[in-house]
Amino acid sequence: MTDRTVTLRDVAAQAGVHPATASRALNPETRLLVRDDTARRVLEAAEALGYHPNPVARSLRTRRSNTVGVLIPDLTNPLFPPIVRALEDRLAAAGYVALIGNTDGDGERERLVFQQMRARHVDGMVLATAHLSDPLLADAARGGLPVVLMNRMAQDHSLDSVSVDNERGMRMAVAHLVAEGHTRIAHIAGPQEVSTGLSRYRGFMSAMEAHGLEADPDLIITAKALEEAGLNCPADLSVVGFNDMPFIDRLRPPLTTIRFPHYELGTETAQLLLERIGGQGGPVRVIYLAPELVVRGSTAPCRRTG
């Protein structure tokens, strides 16, 4: 039993048919073109020889790599592991593998990695990076490469995207605080150049307005170091965080958060991309996933009100 890799010819020879016939028998899509017992013979031969089709040869022929590129800023950002895990699970179920590229938010690296992945002939791309230049995207679209944006949207809604609903999440946070009797509500804002930061700001402002509260400009803060200012949470103030994470319930006090369905974000993205790769057309889809409010110890009724 030598270890030479067994090829389609070997299977065909063993089954006493032509390689073309063996190919047809082995491929579920074309099996019906071949007589039943012939097919069976081929299948048996393949099994007996331990035949595995060479995906490289197949790719060269079919011009599909069963491979998908995924661009993220940084895998060690705790946001991404569940997303990537979900992507890989869903893709694997469809016979695809993901090539992960970390860009660290560097536009130049994004460009580079994007092109390397195109060079590797990925069948589609998932983009979770913020700065990717639109020329590149337009280029990909023109070349017919399916692209799905993840947790990020095209300004003009010109591309498929799957995101969590940051604006809605922020409204839930504000509503919760209002329900606890709070009226002086601050917003510690993230960078406004990326869509998540902007959505949250928008959500904050619209929620404040909806509740008839004034958003004090002095309470829209960009730094993040006020816990140590001698204030006690939740006695002196309530805090709602974004993005639930492991261990965040072990802080003192446990942090009330808006939890986003990150795993599902990956699943939905993969699903949409697979449909596009499969040739499914249709209008651009912009999908939002709803967040959830997880109430813990960092929020409490307002003392002045309660």
Add this chain to the structure above:
Amino acid sequence: MTDRTVTLRDVAAQAGVHPATASRALNPETRLLVRDDTARRVLEAAEALGYHPNPVARSLRTRRSNTVGVLIPDLTNPLFPPIVRALEDRLAAAGYVALIGNTDGDGERERLVFQQMRARHVDGMVLATAHLSDPLLADAARGGLPVVLMNRMAQDHSLDSVSVDNERGMRMAVAHLVAEGHTRIAHIAGPQEVSTGLSRYRGFMSAMEAHGLEADPDLIITAKALEEAGLNCPADLSVVGFNDMPFIDRLRPPLTTIRFPHYELGTETAQLLLERIGGQGGPVRVIYLAPELVVRGSTAPCRRTG
């Protein structure tokens, strides 16, 4: 400017040479076989046409995929993102990409994913999974597929491996507690079937012995729910954790931990694998990476002693 993919023939035609010559000129390894100005002409033509070699065709011909399989239990285990990130960084620098497979510690899935990756003709494998059957490993070895174990070792040291030194880490933990005056030291043990659990147990026992302390069997515990038993840390007892993590310094009290160099674990593993893929022989290498003690608030001098 039609969008047909530009191939080597196109470049050759443009440069007025034979495709074989163009190939030689384009490949750094063989460029010296071609006359300088010819090479330059080819390079210019390639540049002008925006030529990118087709890696699939190249793989088919050279039987190398520039691809590496990585089997881990679960990417969402916070241990793995830095490791995987490091692997990908180092591999990317060498022109390789990683295919990640999550196995959830399920032996059957491990087998399956392993074989799928072989079928995809990966050039090497990184295995961070515990249960992989040795027949499979032997099979891979026999087939000449480079394999490096990560954070796991072959019992008989028959395979390359890179691990953090759990035993040493445990000895550091015990030594720290002893230095604080503690003598009644418990060990909350992980599963003993995997090498990490066993190494830590061994380290614990040897350290206790080295310090002339008796390891009370009642204090070797496998469950993990004793913090809520009305004990105050660090007043009533000191605690040392394993595996430093984000946010673990925000617990109350901040957890003293043994920190392992996870990023470096990935880097070293990738490095070793790349060398093996590159045909570098030599004896089996078993590499250990040293841990570090990070003292925080969860350990304090023993009251009885101090």
Add this chain to the structure above:
DNA sequence: TTGTAGGCGTTATCAC
């Protein structure tokens, strides 16, 4: 229903 033939894009082995 099955066989024939050609090509996917590249590189390796010959010649010249």
Add this chain to the structure above:
DNA sequence: GTGATAACGCCTACAA
């Protein structure tokens, strides 16, 4: 130094 040729393993018109 360069060109011709074949082959990597597979798929798919087309012909029989």
